[in-house]
Amino acid sequence: MNKQNYSQRAEFINGVTLVAPSRPFSRDPAVDVEQMGAGWLAVVPYGFTPADESTVWYNHSRQWWGETIPGIIQTVKHGHNAGLKIMLKPQIWARHKWSGEIEYHSENSWNQWESAYRNYILEMAHTADSMKVEMLCIGTELKKSVEIRPLFWAQLIDQIRRIYKGQLTYAANWDSYEAFPFWNEMDYIGINAYFPLSDARHPTRVELIQAWSPIIKKIESLHQRTDKPVLFTEFGYLSTDFNAHNTWEKEKIIEELPVNEAAQSLAIDVLFDCFYPKKWWSGGFIWKWYPPGYRVRNQARDYTVQNKEAEEILSIWYNK
Template sequence: MRILFFLCLITIAATCIQCHQRLSTQVDPYTRPKEIEGLTFVAPRRPFTTDSPMESVKKVGAEWIAIIPYAFTRPGEPKVHYDSNKQWWGEGKEGCEVTIELAKAAGLKVMLKPQVWVPRGWTGDMDFEQDSAWVSWEKDYRNYILPMAAIAEAQKVDLFCLGTEFKIACRKRAPFWCQLIKDVRTVYKGKVTYAANWDEYLDIPFWKELDYVGVNAYFPLINAPTPDVPSIVNGWKPVIEKMERLQSKVDRPIIFTEFGYLSVAGCTYNTWELEDKMHELPLNEQAQANAYEALFQAFWNKKWWQGGFVWKWFPETPDAQARGFRDYTPQGKIGTETLKKWYAKGVMEAEPTTSISNQNPEK
């Protein structure tokens, strides 16, 4: 009887060990590494005042930064202005090159994202009645983009974004963009994308000419002051269904060239409407953190989604100061811990120098 008792104990122990081994080897669906875990780096007004401006980026676990050398187009004027004396140092050619060098020295990868700013307007609404005006603007834009592509090539930038949120321009002037992609690829041999606004990405005609589908992911998800994570995840479902259909059609991975949330109540719904009045709204760190958590839960286990760039990160702003900002930055807030948790899951080793323009079409 005693022998039988011990045999039973041994059998139970062996079963428990096997069960533990099976549980320990199960794959967490959220451990899949992503190619891009990035932050959008806010350009400084003047040269960096510290020798280590990338330190805060590294602390949050980011492996990439997006650098934006802004140009300007005034409403109704078919011109692109860049690198004037009135610009912030970090947005000009010198500042851009120095920032890339510092990022590379810190072991970070870089997306160079030249972007047009329309004062008191939006690039998505930019339109001209006369064809001659479009031709004039496109000439200026090309003369802005191609030197940026040359900088990207010279400094071995990992990803180049050739445009951002040109909703009307891409619809009305698609041949220009297709030719621009070809022109960029003659200068820059790395990977190339375009940053489409959330309400235009399904209509972009040239995704197959690029290496990624780029989306600025400010989707209206749920209209509530502080929605919980499951509710926001549920709000992503129809978006994910559309993205999966597009990805299957164009056969390109999707990245979020921008994603982020204001630190105010209601930040998961029509966030652009909140920007002008955000200082009148109560600070709400939890709403922002919940939005980040839900985004990562919704997308992390999707093979076709390869990460993106948080909007935005102030490199030389102390956390204690940033915590009071109602702006998009998660610095010094609960959202930073959310980013650290997800970015700690690791980055997939990519081949940033292999773009579709360098692939053998016969394979």
């Protein structure tokens, strides 16, 4: 681990993404987060777009409590009481498809979905503003929507700015962050940083550093064009073999993969070694962190660093 002192850096976002609980918290989830060394909490209230429907439903009685407005408010209160800053990160869960593939073939269907998404995001903006949430993420990996309907996004950003006074970002997928046309309207370039690095069973530190090198150049070039800091709105690795390449595919066969905490620790450590020296990099949010009492399927292989080797690595970086 690089021990160089970067004390001249501006505020660094050392965040975790909290998984929303199905019921009210059994105890304060922010205590463990703060003790680990994190200073930011990402709160993720999902909205749902059912298959072949042009709607978004959210804040519904059938949703998990932590994704509802009362759950959001309580989570933010816990975070602020613990001295944590908050990013509210509403995002779409699309049934049977990736959210980036949401696409409609009629103007009427697009208008219906956009009206529903606007209602969803503006209600979250009102909630964020009323709670003095420090950052709002206006969308996550909505690749096709941004590409096909830029006018909608331009208008939505303007409407959000009229409501919400904090900082804005958008969480672009690793393969489309350069194509998002509104970085100049954001406070941060947001990237979900699941870049394919190596398909080796357990890549070495040298292999990972070499894989990051061309990616860093592309991200830095975007920073230079926009003069905006870069934030990893999501980053993380499974604690398994083959965890540094196409992790969304590995999730489908996660139970077949051998547990490998060392691979997870190394991948996180290398990410920080590569990016922490870059003054334009503002840190990010580890995916993901479970609240007390949450029953986690495949926790030994999951992205979470809790009670694994990688928690100590992340804590060291977060406490620099």
